[in-house]
Amino acid sequence: MWYIDKLPEGIIDDSYKTLPYIKEPFNDPTAVKEWIQIYGNIFDTGEMVDYRHPQPEWTQKIIEYTGLGLAGSSYYKMNPGKILPYHRDAYVRYIDYHKLEEVERIHRAIIFLEDWQPGHIFEIDGYPLTNYKSGTIVVWQYDTPHLAANLGTSDRYTLQITGIK
Numbered sequence: 007m008w009y010i011d012k013l014p015e016g017i018i019d020d021s022y023k024t025l026p027y028i029k030e031p032f033n034d035p036t037a038v039k040e041w042i043q044i045y046g047n048i049f050d051t052g053e054m055v056d057y058r059h060p061q062p063e064w065t066q067k068i069i070e071y072t073g074l075g076l077a078g079s080s081y082y083k084m085n086p087g088k089i090l091p092y093h094r095d096a097y098v099r100y101i102d103y104h105k106l107e108e109v110e111r112i113h114r115a116i117i118f119l120e121d122w123q124p125g126h127i128f129e130i131d132g133y134p135l136t137n138y139k140s141g142t143i144v145v146w147q148y149d150t151p152h153l154a155a156n157l158g159t160s161d162r163y164t165l166q167i168t169g170i171k
Contacts, residue, residue, distance in 0.1 A: 008130050008150050013071060013117065013141035021062045022119055022163055027053035027083045034096045041091050052084035052156075065165070072115045072145065074169025076104050084162040086125070089155040095148075100168050108170075115145045117165040125158020 032038055032051055055061065057078045069077045078100060084090075097112055106112070116128070122138045129135065130144060130152040146152065156162040 008144060008146035010135075011143040011145065012139070013068065013143060015141070017064050017067050017071075018117075018119055018141060019062070019064070022081050022165070025055040025061070025081055025083075026059065027055055027081070029053050032090075033098045034093065037091075037093050037096075045089075045091070050088050051090045052082055052088045052162075054080050054082050056080040068117060068165065069167055069169070072143065072167050072169065074113055074115065074167055074171065077167050077169035078103075079168075080166045081119075082164045082166060084154060084156040084164075086156050086159055086161070090153060092129075092151055092153040094151050097148075097168065106170070110148050111170040112148045113145055113169060113171050115143050115167040115169075117167070118142045119163040119165060123158050123160055123162075125156060126162045127153070127155040127157060129153045 057080065061079060061081065065079050069079060095114060097109065100106070100112065101109060118128075118138050118140060120140050122136055127134070128138075128144070130146060131150050135144065154162075154164075
């Protein structure tokens, strides 16, 4: 289950571009093994700044807009040539931190921080999403499959909110 929404205008500014993005390993070793078999070692998922680091003050407004409880946030920067192959999120850190047992209540929201540009790829449950505008939100329940890639010429920025409904 998933749906699309749109933030009210004027919440996002470009402060996300200067965050101290870092490369962190993808947290699903089984998926990584599969991807290496398919793609070799060429895949790279991008860089992030999560809730453990300072984030723009307007992050909380977006969290409140999504209506997700126990929410955590991560900013992602996907440089040209990076891919995050088709997968289902594992929420390992989130489940452990909140000691959750009812994982099917987990939802994830992706907020596109800039208008779509050629080569910026997002697909959810087999549906490709293009021509989105800054502030477009895609929300899905727990294990909905999705992918992302940047086959364009400019960085792709998103904000990810994880929480429960």
